[in-house]
Amino acid sequence: MAEFLELETQDGVRMPFNVIPGTKQESSTAVIPVSLLYTPLKPFPDHPILPYSPLRCRSCRSILNPFSVIDFSAKIWICPFDYTRNHFPQHYASISDDNLPAELFPQYTTIEYEPPPESHAQNLTPPVYLFVVDNCLIEEEIGYLKSALLQALDLVPDEGLIGFITFGSFVQVHELGFSGGIPKSYVFKGSKEISKDKVMEQLSFFDRKPKPGSGVVAGVRDGLSPESIARFLLPASECEFTLNSLLEELQKDPWGVPTDQRASRCTGTALSIAAHVLGACVPGSGARIMAFVGGPSTEGPGAIVSKDLSEPIRSHKDLDKDSAPYYHKAVKFYEGLSKQLVHQGHILDLFACALDQVGLAELKVAVERTGGLVVLAESFGHSVFKESLKRVFQAGEYDLGPASNGIFEVSCSKDMKIQGILGPCASLEKKGLLCSETVIGQGNTSAWKLCGLDKATTLCIYFDITKKESSDAIGEATSDQFYLQFLTYYQHNSGRMRLRITTLSRRWIAGPGSTQELIAGFDQEAAAVTMARLVSFKMENEVEFDPIRWLDRSLIRLCSRFGDYQKENSSSFSLSPRFSIFPQFIFHLRRSQFVQVFNNSPDETAYFRMILNRENVANSVVMIQPSLISYSFQSSPEPVLLDVAAVAGDRILLLDSYFTIVIFHGATIAQWRKAGYHDLPEHAAFAQLLQAPKDVTDALMKERFPVPRLVICDQHGSQARFLLAKLNPSATYNSGASMAPGGDLIFTDDVSFEVFLDHLQRLTVQ
Known part of the structure; x- marks a missing residue:
């Protein structure tokens, strides 16, 4: 995942496919929608803020960026979106290969402008x-x-x-x-x-x-x-x-x-x-x-x-x-x-x-x-x-970085249209050639109002690929690149208006050999979050929609398109490492509070979905598949599988499911704690073991909004349910699996991940 995290650090962008299926046919067989998660105000400590207004293309109104082609002698720049030739104004007269303005530096694909206000009255509100x-x-x-x-x-x-x-x-x-x-x-x-x-x-x-x-x-x-x-x-x-x-x-x-x-x-x-x-x-x-x-x-x-x-x-x-x-x-x-x-x-x-x-x-x-x-x-x-x-x-390191009065606009290359956005925004109904007929969320527009946003606000934008054939464009010089530009105007919390521009370039791919390239550019975390937002949206807006069936069918189609197998032989099935965790994400998504509404009130379900729809990829993944860390005397803290097999008497488990953080003491640890061993000087190591998960929890709670609920519980105690409900039920009361000494069983009729995977392989190879 390292290269995808780098892209996020540079531009605040994550995409399920970082190489785009190039035709309408290819994109529909790729199963996961062509989409993108963008955090408009992600903090960039080393990016400059330019004190002047940006240069716009005279025909499509997109903004000068590192992908523009520059003719230094004629003082002209060519817009990558519609190939219009634009003259530089007088104050760019000294531009040359060695004297570039910041917006043309190749590493500044995201840049911010804060032009001086036109009048003094307009200054600070x-x-x-x-x-x-x-x-x-x-x-x-x-x-x-x-x-x-x-x-x-x-x-x-x-x-x-x-x-x-x-x-x-x-x-x-x-x-x-x-x-x-x-x-x-x-x-x-x-x-x-x-x-x-x-x-x-x-x-x-x-x-x-x-x-x-x-x-x-x-x-x-x-x-x-x-x-x-x-x-x-x-x-x-x-x-x-x-x-x-x-x-x-x-x-x-x-x-x-x-x-x-x-x-x-x-x-x-x-x-x-x-x-x-x-x-x-x-x-x-x-x-x-x-x-x-x-x-x-x-x-x-x-x-x-x-x-x-x-x-x-x-x-x-x-x-x-x-x-x-x-x-x-x-x-x-x-x-x-x-x-x-x-x-x-x-x-x-x-x-x-x-x-x-x-x-x-x-x-x-x-x-x-x-x-x-x-x-x-x-x-x-x-x-x-x-x-x-x-x-x-709160001000300082952990403030939300609130901004207001935002307007968000998208420009993209001609073979792509916008279906809409799932996230905290409202359509400004700016209709045009960029709008797709299929609408997801706030659609039928290429501009949105963001009354309130902060440094974690993340929008999920869904696209439609409109290119019918891959052959007609082979002759064009730039046919295998397409471009996207995001403009975010907003009122910074200093009171001044700013404009942030992010410009991206990605490659089209179509025809034979495209499968391997798509696999190489697949980001399974971003794909899981995209599917989670989409399934929540469909559950609220489509009558008679069956989320479990829809997720299962999508996963089977995805595995049969990108998996390696011999027909009718389920033991031959294997997935590339790029896809290997995705079935696990879908398994946990099916069991999550976004899909399973039983036992939650409509208010709680609405709350969980609202937070999912505004958070970045890393936080959303924790909501879908919580992280579990084990603390014990035998080893240093280590992530363990989200499975009932992780429970043991001599372990402390730290479960982070975003909304709730659970510190779970195994039966033996709980007995020692109740006996007060951690207060004795000769058991300092035990005191440290008890303290370690608390330190991690404090750090998590400082940086998260809303602040999570903290549950500290013991094995076999009434609040242990907060942990057990999230674990894969590999050992249940009727599974016949033998329980490890000091371990636990889950009383459920849910299928375990192993059974789920077994069914998936069998159905995929058919």
């Missing part, structure tokens, strides 16, 4: 945080939430603007910049949808200045006075005291709840009002709505269940049978909200902390399309929530 807080919680949860928010407010940069809204049966918009010493809040009824005009009127935005007769009112530019905006959005340094006292006084929703009913909670109305406030005050600037929700929405638009406790919250079964009465209406409402937020350029972050479901499955569309962050935990007192919230505002 502070970040905006609008906190939307649920107060239908029990006292204990309100206490946890208060302390977490007070900590978070200390970390907000001084110039950052803050707003505050609370909601329960009613929505209260709190005035932070008030005159006369009396704090005010404006109350809205939670049971009905409220228009933007109504919100602005009720918040008395037009008291001093009459409302303009026509047009949309948005921000200072359109006639809102800065004073009226400063009542609701104030710099952190100025509203610290007011906010602290508001939080200190934050109390449970005063409206009583009968014992046989759920609390009256109008989440949808609160988020809609928050979007209207930001749309009126700071349109087009990097603003986040940070929603803290502690239970299901039962009131107004976006409700997911009735108040009556005898009616259960929808499950996967209800959604499959179409018997969830509120679901489609709520999704439609949040789709409308997502369009409004994308248009305004604002982000919706969701922190959902409850033992019950809060409606994340319905809210998913608004969070995902605006590139918002999502955290799901059991309580506001849980470390998963508290540590993740800190990470949002």
